[in-house]
Amino acid sequence: MSENNTNQSKVHGWAEWPGWPYVLVGLAVILRLAHIYNSRTNPTFWAPAVDPAWYDEAAFNILRGQWGPFPLFRAPLYPALLAGMYGIFGHDLAAARILNVAVQGAAIWALWRVGRSYFAPAVGILAAALLAINGTAIYFAGEILSTSTELLAAVLGLWATLRLTRDVRPTAVFLCGLSWGLAAITRPNFLVCFPVVLAAIWFVQYRQLSATSRRLPTLALSFLVWFVAAFVPILPVTAANAIKGGEFVLIATQGGVNFWIGNNPESTGILSVLPGYGNTWTMEDAEFEAEHEAGRMLRPGELSSFYFTKGWKFLSAHPGLSIRFMIRKSLLFFNRFEISNNKHILYFAAKSPWLPPLLWLNMGILVPLAALGIWVGRRTFSVQLLAGLILLFMISVILFFVTARFRMPVVPWLSLVAASGLWWAWQRIAVRARAREFLPLLLLVPGIALAHMNLWNLTEAPLGWARYMEGNAYLQLDRLDSARAAFLDAYHDGQALSRTQLNLGVIAYRQGNYSEARRWYEGALDADPTSVNAWNNLGTTAETEGDSTRAIECYERALSIRPTAPDPRHNLAGIHFRLGVAALRAGSDSTAIRHLTRCLSLLPTAITHYDLxxxxxxxxxxxxxxxxxxxxxxxxxxxxPARQLREQLRGQ
Structure with missing residues (x-):
């Protein structure tokens, strides 16, 4: 045996060990369980907020037989899986994270199989290892989000597509379509990848069928089978949206609002900014603004269409800005910087002290190696398919805004081409290739530049944001002293000043410190005079202190800002009712009529009509x-009593 063949044998031999998938999946599970164990001491673990709270509530509602409201706001597959987990273990937030661990473990095993079967055994091992120790993937295993399910969907969709290179029978095409349909009801961004998959079907079958007379009928049948299979999971969702929600919505209505908050005059490309509200807006804020501008109530599908139209108008009116904006978001998509969305990633990842360094193993490592892998494998179908999927999914994200979790579905795909590039380099080193064969390594330079440049001076979010999140969680768990300490940290850090002071006021009120609560609410209004909640809570405090006139002024001010706000409406109706009843008992009928009439205009009830x-x-x-x-x-x-009084009046 020649020296070269001996080296090749050494290069490939270790990759044939059958224990690799067990080691890789086991390592991944251990790392993820360790992080979940470390995170359980943080209040946000037991009090989900924002998107995790939505998923938790949606899953719990499904468990109770309530799938809506329709049309759906988000894609339903992950909430359904989470509901199944709750059905087995009860409403256990730790079990929700265990589901993520199991799903990511399956994704890592599937990635190993794909790499082994369609690249090389070593590529499968390296790709699975890159995903197993990926710090961002580990972090999201601890969050009640669809991210882990999206990782698995991305791998299964790729696997089913690559399988067509070896099996083009209708059953294989059907499984391919079904896998991508399930991916779409996990995250609708996968819909944008459909053209690449269809192009792959065309390429594979056109190459395998030599007779032109057979190509068109076979391709037509394959496309038909694929579309039918892809829409098997999608059409029931669409039908439920239409039948139960009364609107044609393919999967979910979330897209329109996300499109506007990512493409408006105040957008940064990395934050969900609603003009006039910053990045601390709520869905109620978005609904109010849209309905105020439209001059009528909007159904969920109409709301989504309204914001899609608004976003496209903004982009069309500013073409130069739009192009620069999309370029910026494209570069940020591949940047090593992990852009936080619901939670401060670095802060909460640090609950496991070993995890923050592993965050660098995401885009910071994958992008340079993937650039190498794509170049050296550019003539192979597998790499061409991966490049197309990565490109289209990136486009689907940058049309909205870039955050760490939105780009996670491309991580398994990047891991494969990165592993391919790494394996190519190792082979050249092992066989002592000539120097010129190493020239593709120069692609690591632009890859590193793309992943690590910081043209926009990105910095980690202030720690005050993380403390604000913890304060909300403590407040939800009724741990008022801890909540107060967290909110004070956020306040001194200058973060979310209006909402932070609002919550400090809530704590003071619940502890019976009404004068302190009043001062915090007034501070919240100094920071944001349009805070409906601050005006409402200030009114509640004034009412508790016996200042009905001030309370009415505050409630009226809140309603003048947002006439549809339920809390100030109910509170204002309540105080007018109580004042009206008191006046009625005191014999001040004209005063009673004034208060009760105002109460009826806000909240019509039978007893108010009777008293009036x-x-x-x-x-x-x-x-x-x-x-x-x-x-x-x-x-x-x-x-x-109303019936009796009516009979008396009619008898007079």
Whole structure:
């Protein structure tokens, strides 16, 4: 045997060991379970907020048989899987994370199989290892988000597509379509990848079928089978949206709002910014702004369409800015910087002290190696397919805004081409290749530049944001002293000043410190005079302190900012009702009429109509009194005093 063949044998021999998948999946599971174990002491583990709270609630509702509301706001596959986990283990937030570990373990095993089967055994091992120790993937295993399921969907979709190079029968095509359909109801961004998959089907079958007469019918059948299979998971969702929600929505309505918050005059490309509200907006804020501008109530699908239209108008009106904006987001997509969304990634990853360094193993390592892998494998179908999938998925993300979790589905694909590049380099070193054969390594330079450049001076989010999140969690868990300490840290760090002071006021109020609560609410209004919650809570505090006039002023101010806000509406109705009843008992009928009339304009109830009828009857207005008694009985036919009073008035 020649020296060269001996070296080749050494290069490949270790990769044939059958224990690799067990080692890789075992390592991945251990790392993820360790991080989850470390994270359990943080309050946010037990009190999910923002998107994790939405997924948790959606899964719990599914468990109770409530799949809606329709049309769906988000894709349903992950909430359904999470509901299944809750069905087995109960509403256990630790079990929700265990689901992520299992799903990521399956993704790593599948990635090993794909790499082994369609690249080389060593590539499968390296790709699976890169995903197993990927710090960002480990971090998201501890979050109640669809990210882990998206990783598995990305690998299965790729596997099913590559399998067509060896099996083009309709069953294989059907499985391919089904895998991508399931991916789409995990994250609708996968819909954008469909053209690449269809192009792959065309390429594979066109190459394998030599007779032109057979190509077109076979391709047509394959496309038909693929589309039918892809829409097997999608169409039930679309039908439920149409039948139960009354709107045609393919999968979910989230896209429109996300498109606008990523493409507006205040957008940064990395934060979800709603103009006028910054990045601390709520869905109620988005609904209010859209309905205020439209001049009517909007259904969920209409709301999504409204914001899609608004975003496209902005981009069309500023073509130069739009191009620069998309270039910026494209570069950020491949940057090593992990852009936080719901939570401060670096802060919460540090609950496992060993995890922050592993965050560098995401884009910081994958992008340079992937650039090498794509170049050296550019003539192979597998690499061409991966490059197309990565490109289209990137486009689907930059159309909105870039955050760490939105780009995670491309990580398994990048891991494969990165492993391919790494293996290519190792082979050249092992066989002592000539110097010129190492020239492709120069591609690592632009790859490193792309991954590590910081043209926009990106920095980690202030730690005050993380403490603000912890404060919210402590508040939800009713640990008021810990919540107060966390919010004070956020306040001194200058983060979310209005909301932070609002929550400090809530804590002071719940502890009976009304004067302190009032000061915090006033501070919140200094930071944001349009805070409906601050005006409402200031009114509640004034009412508790016995200042009804001030309370009414605050509630009215809140409603003037947002007429549809439920809390100030109910509170204002309540105080007018109580003042009206007190005036009625004191014999001040005109005052009672004024308060009860205002109460009815805010919140019509049978008892309010009845009390107002009493006051009107006393002031010699029996016809108006009878009208209100009719209204009272229409709302509550069993209200006997109203029926008796109506009979008395009619008998006069």
């Amino acid at each position: 009828a009493i006051a009107l009857g006393r002031t010699g207005e029996p016809e108006r009194a009878l009208a209100h008694l009719d209204s009272a009985l229409a709302l509550d036919p069993l209200l006997a």
